Amino acid sequence: MQIKEAVEKGLPLKDVLVIDAHAHLGATVDGWMYIPTPDIDTMIRLMDKMGVDQICASAILAFPDYTRGNDLTAEAVKKYPDRFVGLAVVNPHYAEDVRPELERCFDRLGMRGIKIHPTSNDYPVDGEGYQEVWKFASERKTFVLSHTWHDTSTCNPGKFVSIANKYPVVSFILGHSGGQAKGYQEAIKAVKQCPNLYLDLTGSLITGTWVERMVEAVGAERIVYGTDFPFIDPFYEFGKVCYANIDEESKKKILGLNMAQIIRKLS
Amino acid sequence: MSQFYFFDANAMLGRWPTEKLAFYRVDDLVKRMDYVGIKKALVYHSLAQFYDPMSGNRTLMEEIKGYDQLYGCWVLVPPFTSEIGTVDGIIAGMREDNVRAIRFFPKEHGFKLTPWNMGELLSALEEKSVPVFIDSDQVELGDIQRLCEAYPQLPVVLTRPGYRGVRMLYALLAQYQNFYLELSSFLLYRGVEEIVEKFGAEKILFGSGMPIQDPAGAVTKLRYAEIGEEAKGMIAHQNLERLLEQVGL
Numbered sequence: 001m002q003i004k005e006a007v008e009k010g011l012p013l014k015d016v017l018v019i020d021a022h023a024h025l026g027a028t029v030d031g032w033m034y035i036p037t038p039d040i041d042t043m044i045r046l047m048d049k050m051g052v053d054q055i056c057a058s059a060i061l062a063f064p065d066y067t068r069g070n071d072l073t074a075e076a077v078k079k080y081p082d083r084f085v086g087l088a089v090v091n092p093h094y095a096e097d098v099r100p101e102l103e104r105c106f107d108r109l110g111m112r113g114i115k116i117h118p119t120s121n122d123y124p125v126d127g128e129g130y131q132e133v134w135k136f137a138s139e140r141k142t143f144v145l146s147h148t149w150h151d152t153s154t155c156n157p158g159k160f161v162s163i164a165n166k167y168p169v170v171s172f173i174l175g176h177s178g179g180q181a182k183g184y185q186e187a188i189k190a191v192k193q194c195p196n197l198y199l200d201l202t203g204s205l206i207t208g209t210w211v212e213r214m215v216e217a218v219g220a221e222r223i224v225y226g227t228d229f230p231f232i233d234p235f236y237e238f239g240k241v242c243y244a245n246i247d248e249e250s251k252k253k254i255l256g257l258n259m260a261q262i263i264r265k266l267s
Numbered sequence: 268m269s270q271f272y273f274f275d276a277n278a279m280l281g282r283w284p285t286e287k288l289a290f291y292r293v294d295d296l297v298k299r300m301d302y303v304g305i306k307k308a309l310v311y312h313s314l315a316q317f318y319d320p321m322s323g324n325r326t327l328m329e330e331i332k333g334y335d336q337l338y339g340c341w342v343l344v345p346p347f348t349s350e351i352g353t354v355d356g357i358i359a360g361m362r363e364d365n366v367r368a369i370r371f372f373p374k375e376h377g378f379k380l381t382p383w384n385m386g387e388l389l390s391a392l393e394e395k396s397v398p399v400f401i402d403s404d405q406v407e408l409g410d411i412q413r414l415c416e417a418y419p420q421l422p423v424v425l426t427r428p429g430y431r432g433v434r435m436l437y438a439l440l441a442q443y444q445n446f447y448l449e450l451s452s453f454l455l456y457r458g459v460e461e462i463v464e465k466f467g468a469e470k471i472l473f474g475s476g477m478p479i480q481d482p483a484g485a486v487t488k489l490r491y492a493e494i495g496e497e498a499k500g501m502i503a504h505q506n507l508e509r510l511l512e513q514v515g516l
Contacts, residue, residue, distance in 0.1 A: 007487055007490070008304065008490070009490075010490040010491050026456070033430075033431060033433075034433045034434055034455075035455075035456050036455070036456060036457045036458065036460070036461040037456075037457055037461075038456065042457070046457075049491055050491070181285075181286040204452055204454055204480075205480075206481075207288075207289055207478075207480065207481035208289070208481045208483055209288070209289035209478075209481070229456070230456040230457075231456070232430055232454035232455070232456060233430075233454050233455060233456045233457065233458060233459075233488060234456075235484075235487050235488040235491045235492075236454055236484035236485065236487065236488055237484070238487055238491075239481075239483040239484050239485075239486060239487025239488065240481045240483050240484050240487075242483070242487070243302070243303060243481070243483035243486075243487070244483075245302075
């Protein structure tokens with residue numbers, strides 16, 4: 001059965017590896033935004049409905065408080081080690097704690113990737129506070145998922161070109177691919193310049209038409225599927241990729257094969 | 268396969284000034300509807316938003332002529348500048364063209380949805396039970412509350428509601444029987460499920476938001492939603508059909 005046909009019937013994808021590269025854990029949103037039933041068991045049930053094998057998740061709590069947030073992510077990883085790939089979050093304003101926290105997350109809490117959000121922390125991605133993140137990621141040959149948005153002072157996609165060139169063993173995922181049309185164009189331009197940069201399809205404004213344009217511009221192997229789940233409902237993003245007018249092999253790469261390859265690079 | 272079908276409450280024709288969207292022509296809209304499985308659509312024209320409402324409405328009616336699956340939604344502004352003619356003339360024109368829904372762009376077009384600014388237009392629409400559609404980026408939710416309060420029999424549909432104003436949206440859903448949400452860009456995690464449980468399936472209308480949004484998003488959300496088939500049918504098409512059928516032009 002083709003992917004679109006399965007989704008038209010509301011069925012989980014079978015025999016298709018699906019990895020959500022951009023997810024969260026919303027159990028303690030702590031007032032920022034209302035999210036109904038954000039417990040991880042509900043998340044697992046919804047993943048099963050879509051046929052999602054794994055999600056790469058960071059706790060939303062980690063953006064205001066990375067220590068407590070990373071502890072929450074660790075709980076989810078411990079409970080569902082085959083379904084959650086934990087992403088460690090650090091805050092560049094606490095630069096002296098970046099390496100110790102990443103070591104704690106990777107060596108004691110079972111994390112396997114890094115998530116940064118320069119907008120939430122109001123800190124430029126090319127600033128000093130992130131330097132230890134790049135060094136650590138390079139040592140561990142891991143991946144970094146960063147929020148990106150066009151026309152910001154902190155994390156527009158173009159800022160990642162020089163960082164990605166300096167740390168070629170790190171896979172950098174441009175979260176939201178710049179967030180809006182001008183951002184997508186900027187992200188595409190950046191990805192064309194660096195083999196270790198990837199586009200992320202998480203974003204309410206990314207349409208199937210943009211998925212098709214991105215595939216044509218950079219190739220399906222440079223794009224990963226993401227949803228922001230449970231920050232937002234995952235079924236919208238899921239549908240957009242599954243209905244996109246691209247060939248079946250490209251969909252499979254985007255839905256999971258590319259992210260699996262990125263995760264496999266970990267030392 | 269589920270038995271319900273989709274009647275889209277929020278589709279647009281015409282070019283978008285700041286981005287090349289998926290389509291702008293009526294034949295491409297119809298192809299897109301077929302591709303994602305949408306049977307009928309309520310449509311407005313971008314010229315009515317970005318140029319002149321009444322000439323945009325005329326362009327809309329010319330373009331959808333002969334497409335029985337498309338239903339026109341006119342864009343209006345307050346009557347005091349006479350751009351839309353008289354209120355009686357508007358109602359007569361709607362009757363003649365079988366237009367049963369209105370859309371407003373208060374921010375884009377520079378007005379307020381208040382009795383002093385709208386004159387007799389909103390009262391007339393309320394009297395005829397004509398549903399009005401408003402994008403969430405065109406108003407403050409406080410404006411929607413005042414609109415629902417001032418015109419309790421006027422069906423008010425908030426389109427592209429987003430997911431950040433939920434604490435106010437729930438207050439509107441709880442307190443105003445004439446307030447409805449359209450599904451496109453309503454990305455609140457399990458929001459459909461919770462609204463159906465708390466406020467009833469009659470409060471949500473399926474809408475694709477295309478071509479600004481991807482219709483596959485809302486279609487997929489509803490197909491997989493953890494609600495009953497009856498509720499899915501109400502959201503997918505029955506609620507909009509009921510609103511349009513009760514219009515008394």
